[in-house]
Amino acid sequence: MANERVERRLAVIMATDIVGYSRLMEADETSTLTAMKRLQGSIVAPNIAARGGRIVKLMGDGSLVVFSSAVDAVDCAISLQEELASDQKDVAIDDRILFRIGINLADVVIEGDDLFGDGVNVAARLEATAGPGGICIADVVHRQLGIKNCSAFWDGGEIVLKNIARPVHVWHWKDAPTVGSSTSSAAARTSIAVLPFENLSGSPDQDFFSDGITEDIISGLARFRSLSVVAASSSFSFRGKDAGLKEIGKRLSATYLVEGSVRRSGERMRITARLIEAASGTHLWSEHYDRSVTDIFAVQDEVTRMIVSTLVGQIESADVRQALRKPTTSLAAYEFFLRGLVHIRGYGADDNEQARMMFEAAVERDPQFALAHAYLALARLALHGYANAPADILDAALALAQKAVRLDAGESGCERLLGLMHYFRRDFELAERHYRRACQLNPNDANTMVQMGGLLARRGRLVEAMQWIDEGLRLNPFPPQWYSVTLGNTLYILGRYEEAAAALKEQPNPGQFTCARLVACYAQAGNAAATEEAKARLLKLWPDFSTEDFITRGLLLELSEQRQMFREGLLKAGLPA
The missing domain is CATH 3.40.50.10610 (ABC-type transport auxiliary lipoprotein component)
Structure with a gap:
């Protein structure tokens, strides 16, 4: 190493990566390696050589290439993506080899045949930001382009890249197959x-x-x-x-x-x-x-x-x-997303874990799929008890939901789920702000209406809360079962205990927190037999139950008087304080 010359110079760095490489290798290692070798020889290497590029290193599922010209690098990237898309158009969606490409212009250190420096790291992060079949370039690269190639990119604004201290202004190739899409x-x-x-x-x-x-x-x-x-x-x-x-x-x-x-x-x-x-x-x-x-x-x-x-x-x-009629291995991003919805709304022992896996598969296959990011945040929280999740899990889920909104600021579902993340963090003011934004984006979404009603009830605005919930139930005659929990909680706060119990009983497999609510409902309604039956079921699920533990962990309420209403019901049922 002492005899090798160390050189520092300005260079254009192009990083490439194969989308879903691990999945492709797991499915058919031989075919994947054969296809990659063919594409490298027939498309990738010839395009790079034709524009004066040099392949610095191949890394299994990607490569690092250096150019002396930003124009040549971008021309090469566009040509690569167009030829690869044409080559793969007749291949089944799940078996296609798609590239992500990132391009940066920066001062780099050259040691022997290798490149080092912050500029190389930025190129790799830009590649990860690109969608399947897409190209993401730094603003410094975009400024070097002529009119034709400048207009081929849309402005992605400033974004924060992982492990990069300063925000980076990026541009995305307009003809990428998933650019600007909220779904796959x-x-x-x-x-x-x-x-x-x-x-x-x-x-x-x-x-x-x-x-x-x-x-x-x-x-x-x-x-x-x-x-x-x-x-x-x-x-x-x-x-x-x-x-x-x-x-x-x-x-x-x-x-x-x-x-x-x-x-x-x-x-x-x-x-x-x-x-x-x-x-x-x-x-x-x-x-x-x-x-x-x-x-x-x-x-x-x-x-x-x-x-x-x-x-x-x-x-x-x-x-x-x-x-659900298709084998899991044949599904594309949207269909994985649909399977995730089935599990996140389910009540089976492994539904939350299955939901996480489905949403992660959807995100892997389409990193621009905003709703899949938002629901992945929800699924990861579900595995840790939602609001009872550790602080780092809550923070990570919030960041994922925020990313979903950045990916598609016009998707009301992403705004709604971002509001839900704030609700789980007990930031009721921010939760309401995002729910209202979701309603502005889509006044026809009954899910947002019911969640808004549930939030307002917890903030003490009970008349307004029931108006939102009633409208959501009117608009959605086939509601998911979580509506009944929101309605039951609101009816309890209103003192309508028998109606609250009827709503909560609609849950097919109530967990310990719902069972505790049912005990409080029956006790407040004066139904001794139902209280004892519900209490026995609760203690079977939660043998060391304490009222204070439930109030702390099981209730997301802004007002102390509402917490006192539940405390009274549980103590009236004879449960330990």
Whole structure:
């Protein structure tokens, strides 16, 4: 080493990495290595050599390359990604070899054939920031580019890179397959087209109302960024045409179709909506809404919101059923995400662990999938008892939820789950702020409404809390089971103990905290037999139960008087203080 010359100079560093390398090797090591060797010889090495680059090192699933020109490095990266995408287009999604590429311009130390320095580390972190098939470049590189390549990148702003002290201004390649997406490319297949609702009233002057319903449903669905919604101009083009539903679905590339009708008779109106699986023509859901036409626009708004909220739940359920029919190893990011939703809402012994695994698989396959990051934060907390998780777990979950919002600031679900992270940290003010932001982004999301109601109840605003919860339950006639816990907790605080117990009993497999609430409900309601039965079940789950321990660990309440209400109920049941 003493005889080797040490050189320091300005260089352009390109770092590359293969997406999901460990998964590919585990699935088929021989085929993966053969494919990598072929791509290295036919695409990667020739492109680098043609632009004057030098491969400093190969690292199994990636490489470090040095260029003397930023323009050449970026040209090389774009050419690599385009040729790789073309080469892999006929390969099954799960088996494709995709690269991430990061490029930085910095002063580096050259020792022999190797590169060292902070600039090399930044290039590696930029590569990790890029999406599958994507390119992430530092601002200092972007400033060196000509007009053509400058316009090929969108501004990612300043971001914090792992183990890098200062924020770095980054730019992302616009033609990357997942740039700017809140979900994976697989999620784009979950597309829906709303066909123009038919006016059955016999009066052409009522077309404005049926068309208004259709356009409002399209707008409402478009707020759910996990769905790809066909524009009104495209779906309206099939009005009056003699085309079957399967053909329409095929021509619009839609997974699901919504159709409906409006019939007015005097001062009464019936609005019917149906959800159809386009490929099979199967009717998945239908409902009709009868209303008095006192204010036609108020009717339009109310019915539209109910249809939109119900449709989203039905589509999600249908997608889940589709995903569960496929072998786990064949799933892409969105389908792993759907499986994660099933487990995070489940009550089995290993559901939380399964949810974590599914969301991690989704994030690995699409690092730009914002909702998968947000739900991964929730799953990791669930494994540690949510609010009872250690401080470092709570901090890590919060950081992950914040990253989800940065990935897609327009996704209401990410804002909602960020609010939930703050709630678990007992930062009720910040939780409310993010819930309200989520409602602004999507006023049709019943989940946000119910969680907002639960939060407001804990902050002592009980009338407002029940308004939010009631609206969420009205809009979502097929709610997930956690709604019942939120409702039960709020009803208890309101002193409606029997109703609270009825709501909490809807939990299929209540844990120790829910069982404690049930004991308090029955004791406060004066139901001695039910109190004893619930107490026995609680002590079986929690033999060393103490009221104070439950108040500290099991209740997230802002007001001391609310904690006292639960304390009174538990002590009244004869449980230890």
